[in-house]
Amino acid sequence: MEEHVTVIGGGIIGLAAAYECRRRGFSVTIIEAGEFGGQASGAAAGMLAPFSEIEEDPDDFFRLAFESLTLYEPWVSAVQQSSNTSFEYANTGSLHVVYHEADQLALETRQKWQGDFGVDARILDQSALQKLEPELSSEIIGAMHYPEESHVYTPDYVKALASACANEGVTMYAKAGEPRLTRTTEPYEIKLNNGTVIETEQIIVANGAWAKSWEETLGIRIPVHPIRGQICSYQPDTPLLSHIVFSPQGYFVPKANGTLVNGASEDLAGFSTEVTEKGINRLKNWGPHVLPALEEEPPVHTWAGIRPATQDGYPLIGEVPNLPGVQLAVGHYRNGILLSPVTAAVLADRIEAKSDRVPMTLFQPARFT
Amino acid sequence: MPKDPLVINGTTLSSRFFLGTGRYPNPFVQNEAIQASEAEVLTFAIRRVNLEAPDDDAILQHVTHNNFQFLPNTSGAKTADEAVRIARLAKASGLSDWIKIEVSVNERTLMPDPIETLKATEILAEEGFTVLPYTSDDPVLAKRLEEAGAAAVMPGAAPIGTGLGVLNPYHLSLIIEEAEVPIIIDAGLGSAKDVTEVMELGADGVLMNTPVAKAKDPAQMAEAMKLAIDAGRKSYKAGRIPKKRYATASSTLDHTL
Numbered sequence: 311m312e313e314h315v316t317v318i319g320g321g322i323i324g325l326a327a328a329y330e331c332r333r334r335g336f337s338v339t340i341i342e343a344g345e346f347g348g349q350a351s352g353a354a355a356g357m358l359a360p361f362s363e364i365e366e367d368p369d370d371f372f373r374l375a376f377e378s379l380t381l382y383e384p385w386v387s388a389v390q391q392s393s394n395t396s397f398e399y400a401n402t403g404s405l406h407v408v409y410h411e412a413d414q415l416a417l418e419t420r421q422k423w424q425g426d427f428g429v430d431a432r433i434l435d436q437s438a439l440q441k442l443e444p445e446l447s448s449e450i451i452g453a454m455h456y457p458e459e460s461h462v463y464t465p466d467y468v469k470a471l472a473s474a475c476a477n478e479g480v481t482m483y484a485k486a487g488e489p490r491l492t493r494t495t496e497p498y499e500i501k502l503n504n505g506t507v508i509e510t511e512q513i514i515v516a517n518g519a520w521a522k523s524w525e526e527t528l529g530i531r532i533p534v535h536p537i538r539g540q541i542c543s544y545q546p547d548t549p550l551l552s553h554i555v556f557s558p559q560g561y562f563v564p565k566a567n568g569t570l571v572n573g574a575s576e577d578l579a580g581f582s583t584e585v586t587e588k589g590i591n592r593l594k595n596w597g598p599h600v601l602p603a604l605e606e607e608p609p610v611h612t613w614a615g616i617r618p619a620t621q622d623g624y625p626l627i628g629e630v631p632n633l634p635g636v637q638l639a640v641g642h643y644r645n646g647i648l649l650s651p652v653t654a655a656v657l658a659d660r661i662e663a664k665s666d667r668v669p670m671t672l673f674q675p676a677r678f679t
Numbered sequence: 680m681p682k683d684p685l686v687i688n689g690t691t692l693s694s695r696f697f698l699g700t701g702r703y704p705n706p707f708v709q710n711e712a713i714q715a716s717e718a719e720v721l722t723f724a725i726r727r728v729n730l731e732a733p734d735d736d737a738i739l740q741h742v743t744h745n746n747f748q749f750l751p752n753t754s755g756a757k758t759a760d761e762a763v764r765i766a767r768l769a770k771a772s773g774l775s776d777w778i779k780i781e782v783s784v785n786e787r788t789l790m791p792d793p794i795e796t797l798k799a800t801e802i803l804a805e806e807g808f809t810v811l812p813y814t815s816d817d818p819v820l821a822k823r824l825e826e827a828g829a830a831a832v833m834p835g836a837a838p839i840g841t842g843l844g845v846l847n848p849y850h851l852s853l854i855i856e857e858a859e860v861p862i863i864i865d866a867g868l869g870s871a872k873d874v875t876e877v878m879e880l881g882a883d884g885v886l887m888n889t890p891v892a893k894a895k896d897p898a899q900m901a902e903a904m905k906l907a908i909d910a911g912r913k914s915y916k917a918g919r920i921p922k923k924r925y926a927t928a929s930s931t932l933d934h935t936l
Contacts, residue, residue: 365894366840409726410725411757412724412725412726412754412755413755413757414755414763415786415789418786419787419878519701535707537707558729558737559729559735559736559737576705578706578707578710591735592732595732596729596735619707619708620702621895621896622894622896623703641705643705677895678895678896
């Protein structure tokens with residue numbers, strides 16, 4: 311009998327793990343409390359930007375994120391093929407823009423350490439930047455250009471991943487509430503609210519910001535807490551940007567449908583996904599400092615998602631002590647979309663008893679216990 | 680009046696812990712760490728924040744509601760002129776007239792440029808700023824900064840973010856001995872032990888960011904550092920015993936007979 315893998319949580323990480331395990335020949339069940347697509351996943355702007363996001367630390371988290379970026383292209387092709395759909399995956403490159411001459415030193419520091427990893431990082435002065443992106447504000451004095459950074463359209467990516475799972479034969483339960491682990495020895499037994507009982511050798515807990523609720527069951531401390539991100543999008547008559555733009559107070563991502571996605575806040579608001587006036591005004595007030603044309607442009611759409619933040623900023627990925635075959639994959643915070651392929655690959659590698667493709671000790675789930 | 684207060688340019692502080700606001704994994708952890716540290720002085724890089732609207736700023740929005748003494752810094756400046764320009768922006772915003780001068784040229788060591796730091800200190804002190812220059816551990820330079828009008832001098836224990844601890848305790852102790860303004864040890868400290876060490880040398884306070892922000896548990900580390908500052912300060916004031924080569928019984932024979 312083939313080994314059974316049960317994934318708890320149908321956000322981007324859970325769906326990616328389910329799909330990858332199925333591709334490797336396991337029989338797979340995925341259980342989602344609400345709707346597939348998650349609370350951070352569908353709301354995310356979809357930037358695949360490890361070099362912009364990780365400014366200062368050449369550590370194993372950077373290696374993990376970099377590895378995931380290199381996995382993305384074949385991953386997208388596979389998901390598109392399995393799902394029979396296509397979704398936007400755009401290799402636009404990104405610009406990390408700066409406003410002070412004093413930012414130059416930080417850019418040089420970053421270019422140096424990222425250069426050691428083989429990252430293509432180019433420092434642009436104002437005139438070179440204006441040639442690439444003429445709509446940018448003249449307050450901006452320069453930028454780091456990362457030609458390799460990309461983005462995906464996450465609502466479609468998440469849908470495609472769910473379809474890919476369904477097409478490949480993953481058993482899927484939506485609106486299943488909170489499943490319970492009813493037998494804690496192998497083979498494990500998971501019971502759903504509707505009475506369904508699943509017997510399984512492998513479990514992957516990937517319930518994002520809600521991971522804390524599994525502390526008691528798994529016997530480890532899981533310091534994951536929700537941070538709300540508020541986002542808005544603009545619909546300018548003509549596209550204002552062709553690259554992703556990171557500024558000190560927010561990012562801008564030009565999507566193929568003509569919208570310009572602008573995020574995001576980091577709010578302490580519990581599990582609320584409410585959009586607040588303050589949160590959106592903050593984005594609106596800052597926008598013209600990046601793109602003066604936004605002065606006249608009201609947002610056409612506003613929304614919010616919940617990101618799973620952790621105590622040390624790193625995700626929790628890997629086995630739970632004393633529960634063989636139970637893995638955790640939570641706490642991806644702002645990088646869930648980017649980290650989905652590598653997280654799925656590492657989890658599946660471990661089920662197959664293969665060695666890790668990147669160093670993973672930094673992410674051990676039991677490190678807070 | 681707090682017990683054993685630290686006074687900088689007329690401002691009385693009950694905490695000797697100056698905390699940086701950069702590099703925390705997220706605002707939740709940052710808030711917890713700031714709270715646990717009981718720090719009153721918070722520093723941030725001027726180039727990183729939205730001075731026009733601090734309430735909208737990605738970092739400052741989470742701390743503006745409290746009564747902190749802000750210590751904006753000129754991190755990234757490569758010359759005195761640049762540092763002065765950035766400092767004026769911060770003052771004009773009304774956030775604070777305190778300024779931490781940080782002028783570095785080497786992108787790997789971020790060691791402070793002594794000449795440019797001294798120049799910027801002279802200019803900004805003259806303009807009425809409360810100037811706290813970040814400097815290397817050179818005793819002569821520290822004195823020159825004081826003479827140029829620094830309200831406190833902030834020598835590094837080691838390069839920024841390295842956590843190497845106290846590389847030259849002899850120089851730091853000379854700086855402390857000679858000083859007539861508070862000496863705040865800024866940069867390079869890694870653990871509570873390092874913090875206690877500089878406080879026992881007689882430092883008036885400690886400024887740090889990375890050892891707290893990048894700890895596995897930033898809030899717990901902030902508390903540890905706070906306690907270490909306290910322990911080191913009390914040990915310094917209480918006066919340690921001289922070191923001796925051989926043992927002295929703690930209960931003497933007389934008492935046992």
